[in-house]
Amino acid sequence: MGKLKHLTIALTLILLWACNNEKPVNYTLFSGNISNTKGGELKVSSLNGFSKIINVKDTGTFSDTLFIEENEVYNIRYGNLRFTAYLTQGTNINIDANEKENIKSLKFSGDYADLNNYFAYKESKNVDFMMDREGSYNVDESTFETKVLNFQKDLEEHLNSIKNLPEEIKTKELRAINYGRLAKKSQYERMYGYLAKNRDFKASEAFKKELNEISFDNAEDYMYSSDYQRMVSQNIQNKAYEYYQKDSLPYQEASAKALSEITNQTIKNAELYKNISMRLPMSKDKDKDLQDFVNASTNQKHIEKIKELYESLKVLDKGQPSPKFENYENYAGGTTSLDDLKGKYVYIDVWATWCGPCKYEIPFLKKVEEQYHDKNIHFVSISADKQKDKDKWRKMIEEKEMGGIQLITDNDFNTSFISDYKIMGIPQFILIDPQGNIVQANAPRPSDEKLIELFNELGI
DSSP: OHHHHHHHHHHHHHHHHHHHTSOOOOEEEEEEEEESOOOEEEEEEOTTSOEEEEEEOTTSEEEEEEEOSSOEEEEEEETTEEEEEEEOTTEEEEEEEETTTGGGGOEEEETTHHHHHHHHHHHHHHHHHHHOHHHHHSSOHHHHHHHHHHHHHHHHHHHHTOTTOOHHHHHHHHHHHHHHHHHHHHHHHHHHHHHTTOTTOOOOHHHHHHHHTOOSOOHHHHHHOHHHHHHHHHHHHHHHHHHHHHSOOOHHHHHHHHHHTOOOHHHHHHHHHHHHHHHGGGOSOHHHHHHHHHHHOOOHHHHHHHHHHHHHGGGGSTTSBOOOOOSEEETTSSEEOGGGGTTSEEEEEEEOTTOHHHHHHHHHHHHHHHHTTTSSEEEEEEEOOOGGGHHHHHHHHHHTTOOSEEEEOSSTTOSHHHHHTTOOSSOEEEEEOTTSBEEETTOOOTTSTHHHHHHHHHTO
């Protein structure tokens, strides 16, 4: 009997030891089905530096394990479907959506479904507000104040109806809802002036009072609320523009000065990270920009991510084989691939009909095309417009009498040529040599005199 007792105690100790040494669950199971899609990449990210690409099959299904270090609200993007979701370790999250119907079709199931469906509802309401610009912004101050206050109350009611809502999330989200109202107010002066065709319009001091009192150094709210993030970013951009105008600094230096003045290190790190993520793929001096970032940031995750980006960009260095596009629809008829254009230099303009800076470059591009007509170079414009907007694309080519080879991608921004070139914004101009190798992945714009200097150096 004594031996049996000792054996029982030993087995109990072993089980306790095994339980105490079991690795904690540090992942989220994330799966779903997206209908009316050709498949593609779904990106999950956060400002803390987490980033994961999930492959969505052509059937629309996906399933992956996300090893997250922090329980928080993550940003999720699939094509034009953008939303947020509360992800925690040890949970199972599932979505169902229709890519063509966008955010209105999004439904969550699994853990925290009620909270995540609230986030989808909130995003859908925000989209509706922005889409109805006339009804939302082309009204007097008092009417606008009432609209955004009712908007806030509606979201608060939906949030308060959620059962078993984590108190920490509830507290943060109530503040985030208020920031959403303030963010809309911050856009009112500009939007009303534009819609009412009164560019000199200024909102009253009473209207702007609470906007002027916003503190831009709350790290907790910055990491949680996208509206607060945008207002912080806009405040930094305003400062940079002020330095650019008043101090006559080059814009990149003005931006660096504004970033250096951020007092909260968490916010400073996040803004530096966003800034370098956008700028590095287009940088003319990647080594310097990387080193400046490393010297300014104290976030090791961000530094590691940017160093990875820096290494990945080496495939776009001069002399590397260019990423290819295949069978893009040609305005003149049929399809065109990059390989069809070998034997001459290829100057590519990645643009879209909705892009203001892109349209600004068109007259300059036409002038350069005329100057180099019948020379050893092809001029190719690749539109990133959606397939459903092809009529707009054709109409603009006709109205602006655009020359060169006019193409449209097979899947707007979600095409391998754009992702392989790490294009984060348009217009972007690319120069490829007659053998199909990169001369410059971010070539000078047609409006820049340096373009002609480059063509002359190459003997085009």
